[in-house]
Amino acid sequence: MNVLINQESRELPDGATLADAVQAWETPAVFAAAVNLQFVPRTAYAQHRLAEGDRIEIIAPITGG
Structure with a gap:
């Protein structure tokens, strides 16, 4: 299935x-993830099934002042 990770097309297996998407992407040490603009808790990543065309955002915090 085809999904978008941070606006880049990626092919992932059905199911x-x-x-799996996080593993396929080079994630920073600390990050949060959202699917179709909905935050997903880290504890739910393994249970959150993806669908064709899902939009995944992997977001790293930015510090500064």
């Missing part, structure tokens, strides 16, 4: 989860 893939958010955990």
Whole structure:
């Protein structure tokens, strides 16, 4: 199935989860993830099944002042 991760097209196997998508992407040490603009708790990544065309955002915090 085709999904977008941070606006880049990625091919994942049918039945893939958010955990699979995170593994396929070079994630920073600390990050949050959203699917179709809905935040997903880290504890739910392995259970959150993806669908064709889902939009995944992997977001790293920015510090500064």
